[in-house]
Amino acid sequence: MRFDKTRTDAEWRAELSPEQYRILREHGTERAFTGQYWDHHEQGEYLCAACGEALFSSAAKFDSGTGWPSFYRPLNTDAVAEKTDTSHGMVRAEALCHHCGSHLGHVFPDGPAPTGLRYCINSASLTFQKKQD
Template sequence: MADTKIIRRSALAWLGAGASLPVISACGGSEAQARQNFPVSYSEAEWRRRLTPMQFRVLREEATERPYSSPLNDETRRGTYHCQGCGNRLFSSAHKFDSGTGWPSFWQPIDSGAVGYSTDYNLGYPRTEEHCADCGGHLGHRFNDGPRPTGHRHCINGVAMEFRPA
């Protein structure tokens, strides 16, 4: 795992500041958001009122925050991570690990109904997008290079979550 962390950090450093522009650019509304009715739903104007500009870009327009920009990446206290859009419980600190990618990472959601998945082709190849099961807000992506027991890495934008200490 340590070698993987060094490789990921080196790759991010090699990409440099120029990589931050496409990373934080919005990809447009989510197909999952457009296809589904979620239990929590607001108009675009109401979402904009409830969220900060960056939270809106990530949760509603599928943007990605810069790596290592979220204080939640270094959060180590016991507690739960909730959706900034609706308060849905998403992840437990018991499932958090340091992936070395610059985003808060978890090996599983808090329960099987907390997040939903769709396929994202925004980079030209399929990735598993994660969204809040209650409001459809874009959280990040799931990859198959995480630790045991699941082998998954839920790579989540910190700005999309609120941490509540135990």
């Protein structure tokens, strides 16, 4: 998989907070119910915290009860890449920013209609752009 916008490790460390670096670049996970967007209800778009690429719309956000921001689809088909993740003794679909390759979270087949998918995303992987009235 090749990504359009890449930086050196030193550049990522300089641009991201230690927590963002751990999650976005080292494929970490934040604790459930601790991120700033798990219970966030404003209208707008969620962007990649690493590169600013638009990833998800608030219109596709739902309360999964898991403690992480959850979406039933990305903003568009090119926004999020998926890769098989076999870490921690499980087989899961890892969600990555299609633009810069940063780790966002995972995709599970237990979401609501119309897709049946749950993009379970770390708040630290996101920033938010409020919809302009």
